[in-house]
Amino acid sequence: MGSIYFDHAATSPMDPEVLNAYVEAVASGPGNPSSLHAHGRAARERITSARDVFASILNCEASELIFTGSGTESDNSALFGAAMAQRKRGRIGIVTTAVEHHAVLNACRQLEADGFDLTVLRVDEFGRVSVEEAKAAINESTAVVSIMAGNNETGTLQPIAEIGEWARKHKALMHVDAVQAFGYVSFNLKELPIDFLSLSAHKINGPQGVGLLYVRKGTPFQPLLHGGSQERSRRAGTENVAGIVSFAKAAQIAYDQLRARWDHAEHIRATVLGKLEQYLGAERFVVNGHPDHRLPHILNLSFSGISSESMLMNLDLENVSASGGSACNSGSLKPSHVLSAMKLSSERVSTAVRFSFGLGNTREEADKLAKITATISARLRNR
Structure with a gap:
């Protein structure tokens, strides 16, 4: 058995069918969707089909969808676009949680620096926000509420429907970062009280460099990027045609296999936990x-007495890819803001490792991971 890739929450391998769709789109020839000639019309038709x-899949209108360059761009576009539009209506409150991805948290902090009132909701020891505390924070001055669907470090799912209903009651706009949840959770946007939804292709076996933003029809919104009239003048810049086409292919595959994807990841997760208990002992690790209320493909574990850096370095030497948390911050020595917000002990935070599963992973790999981890643990403990 070769290398083991258990870092799908950072980025996932492209599905062969998705790669074929990408190559076909690139090979079809040059075509700027804004051009009026045949090549341009062909490119525009491919984008239209992808949008459809x-x-x-999302049960919304095609006109409500904006293609972007990443999940981060989608988050920023939603937050800044909604906040600036809402400020014209006298609303200056921003409500989010302490465990959001930094694409949301840092955008919210910038809005605070720009004069908005920021409320950051705390979470419990499992990383879940209280609906009652969220309700208490949302009022008639709230512009935007941003709550992620599923956490990228722990997999914890948030009560977005309940919070969204309260936000709507107070005419606040509801944004949901669904980058990690999409592909495992179904989103019916005709029914959910959501005004903005952010997605990213490379988390669902699509290409890097392309995202999607849903903006409910009639929602106040100001574009983040200014330039041409692409995406109905809501996102300037020439569209990534091949990326968009293959993103749609990945989304269709994920949607068609939603139950199977969940079950596959759940089986891998259960195998890892069961084998770790067998080879290492249940007392040697704890699940964060x-x-x-969780996603099936993310497993965050703390290994008592072994720093995250030591465990990850030794796993890497054994050709196992995992993470200390968000890939956007794993190169930093700072402790996980997610685990810290959960009020876990400093020892538990500093010994956490995230394993995340998906396409191509097997139970045999899960078994091997447990054996390797147990061996590393024994070696480091006996120093």
Whole structure:
């Protein structure tokens, strides 16, 4: 057995069918979707078809969808676009949680620096926000509420529907970062009280460099980028045609296999936990995150007495890819803001490792991971 890739929450391998769709789109010839000639019209038709795929999957109007360059751009576009539009209506409150991805947290902090009132909701020891505390924070001056669907470090799912209903009651706009949850959780945007939804292709076996933003029809919104009239003048810049086409292909595959994807990841997760108990002992590690309200493909574990850096370095030497948390911050020595917000002990935070599963992973790999981890643990403890 060769290398083991258990870092799908950072980025996932492209599905062969998705790669073929990408190559076919690139090979079809040059075509700027804004051009009026045949090549331009062909490119525009490919984007239109891709948009229709997402509209069907998300149960929304195609005109409500904006293609972007990443999940981060989608988050920033939603937050800045909604906040600036809402400020014209006298609303200056921003409500989010302490465990959001930095694409949301840092955007919210910038809005605070720009004069908005920021409320950061705390979470419990499982990383889940209280609906009652969220309700208490949302009022008639709230402009935007931003709550992620599923956490990228622990997998904990948030009560977005309940919070969204309260936000709507107070005419605050609701943004959901669904980058990690999409592909495992179904989103019916005709029914969910959501005004903005952010997605990213490379988390669902699509290409890097392309994202999607849903903006509910009639929602106040100001574009983040200014330039041409692409995406109905809501996101300037020539569209990434091949990326968009292959993103739609990845989304369709994920949607068609939603139950199978969940079950596959759940089986891998259960195998890792079971084998770790067998080879290492249940007393040597602890699971971080919610036991029930969670995504199946993310498993965050703390290994008592072994620093995250030491465990990750030794796993890497054994050709196992994992993470200390968000890939956007794993190169930093700073402790995880997510685990810290959960009020876990400093020892538990500093010994955490995130394993995340997906396409191509097997139970044999899960078994091997447990054996390797047990061996590393024994070696480091006996120093």
